[in-house]
Amino acid sequence: MTSREDTRTMQGMFTVEKILNNNVLIAKSNKDEEVVFIGKGIAFGKKTGDQLEEQPYEKVFKLADAEEQEKYKKLVSKEEEKIILIIHEAISKIRDLLGIELHERIHYALTQHLVLAIERTKAHTDIKNPFLTETKWMYYDTFKISEIVIDYIYEKSGVRLPEAEAGFITLHIQSALTDERPLLMDQTEEFISRCVSYIEEKTKRQLDKESTSFHRFVQHLKQMFERSMTNNFPVEKKVLQMLKKESPVCYNLSRNIVRMVEKVVGHTLADAETIYLIIHLQRLTENK
Numbered sequence: 160m161t162s163r164e165d166t167r168t169m170q171g172m173f174t175v176e177k178i179l180n181n182n183v184l185i186a187k188s189n190k191d192e193e194v195v196f197i198g199k200g201i202a203f204g205k206k207t208g209d210q211l212e213e214q215p216y217e218k219v220f221k222l223a224d225a226e227e228q229e230k231y232k233k234l235v236s237k238e239e240e241k242i243i244l245i246i247h248e249a250i251s252k253i254r255d256l257l258g259i260e261l262h263e264r265i266h267y268a269l270t271q272h273l274v275l276a277i278e279r280t281k282a283h284t285d286i287k288n289p290f291l292t293e294t295k296w297m298y299y300d301t302f303k304i305s306e307i308v309i310d311y312i313y314e315k316s317g318v319r320l321p322e323a324e325a326g327f328i329t330l331h332i333q334s335a336l337t338d339e340r341p342l343l344m345d346q347t348e349e350f351i352s353r354c355v356s357y358i359e360e361k362t363k364r365q366l367d368k369e370s371t372s373f374h375r376f377v378q379h380l381k382q383m384f385e386r387s388m389t390n391n392f393p394v395e396k397k398v399l400q401m402l403k404k405e406s407p408v409c410y411n412l413s414r415n416i417v418r419m420v421e422k423v424v425g426h427t428l429a430d431a432e433t434i435y436l437i438i439h440l441q442r443l444t445e446n447k
Contacts, residue, residue, distance in 0.1 A: 175209040178202045179232060180240045182247060186211065195222040195231060197247055197266060220250070222263050230267040238274055245315045246270045249308045253332060256304050265335035272331060277318050288323035293348040296355070296368065296377040298329050301336075305329045350423065351380050354416050361412060362444055376439040383432055384420055399430055402437045409440040 173186040173194065184202040187193050196211075198219035222228050235243055250269060254261055279286060288294075295302045305328035313319045355377075359365055366373055403410040413436035417428050 173211050175202075175205050175207055175211070177207065178205060179235050180243070182240070182244050183231075183235050185228075185232070192223075193225075193228070195228045196220070197222065197231075199244065199248065220247075220263070220266060222266060224263055227263050227267055231270070234267060234271055234274070242274060242277060242316065243270065245312060246273045248315070249273070249311050252311060253304060253308060256307065257332075257336070259336070261332075261335040265331060268334070269328065269331040272327060273312070273320075276320055276324050276327070277312070277316065280318050280320055280324075286321050286323045288326045290348045290352075291323055291326040292368075293352045294326040294329050296374070297348060297351060297381050298333055299374045299377075301332050302326070302329045304332065346423075347381055347384055350384050350419070351377055354380055354419070357416070358412055358440070358444075362408065364444070366443060370443075372439070372442045376443050379435060379439055380416070383417075383428070383436075384423070399434060402434060406437060406441055409437045409444065412440055413437045 173188055173196075175184055176187050176193065177185040179185065179195075179202070181203050182199055182201060183195065183197050184205060185193060185195055196219055201219060222231060246269070247266075250261070250265060253265075276286070302325060305325040308328055309320045309325055355366065410433075413433045416436060417433050420432075421428055
């Protein structure tokens with residue numbers, strides 16, 4: 160993981176090996192381990208052989224993984240420093256907004272993506288994102304952060320990235336938050352899209368995609384699809400039968416959605432999953 164180091168951890172432990180630009184340097188620890196430090200102005204005035212002096216490293220990222228280091232060094236060495244700095248500051252903003260650390264893969268992956276996105280936008284290339292809507296449903300809070308990132312890049316560079324990019328940025332952030340990989344994300348998005356279409360078809364009504372109830376429902380679908388449910392935990396059958404009588408449409412929809420998940424994951428889900436879905440659907444489809 161990337162880590163936010165405090166001054167005591169950083170000072171006196173690393174020797175500058177190479178300066179890539181004002182904001183990126185390569186250093187070695189006293190254990191001869193190479194790391195890449197990324198931070199606004201961190202390399203200013205430094206030269207090979209210098210120790211990192213006492214100063215508050217409040218917005219410094221450390222890349223320790225060798226593969227990520229090499230990819231990032233190559234990227235930084237060939238791209239305009241101003242753009243790299245803007246993207247670095249955007250990643251710092253993401254971390255501050257989330258309040259948690261990010262996997263170091265975000266530095267190369269998101270930086271490379273945004274460099275290309277800025278170039279394509281400047282060239283007026285039409286950028287498509289077939290899963291934009293589903294990404295917004297699945298990761299609503301992260302999507303809002305991505306929109307802030309787009310605003311920040313526009314403020315600093317004058318380049319307004321299209322909404323499609325908010326979806327791509329969202330997936331990069333999610334990947335840095337968890338061990339989720341693109342294949343799992345694609346499968347989850349496709350599953351949620353099918354469920355929403357199925358519900359709208361059967362209820363003959365459009366769901367309010369901006370409502371809190373909808374966002375909670377989608378989050379539950381996502382969690383249900385992704386988590387492994389190997390054992391049923393105790394739930395009284397009476398509860399399920401009561402909900403079946405009370406909301407037969409929501410019950411049938413929920414049972415069929417659970418069967419869809421079971422077919423994909425290859426095992427039976429807990430009865431509780433059906434109950435939770437019924438409750439979500441009741442909230443989602445009731446007339447206000």
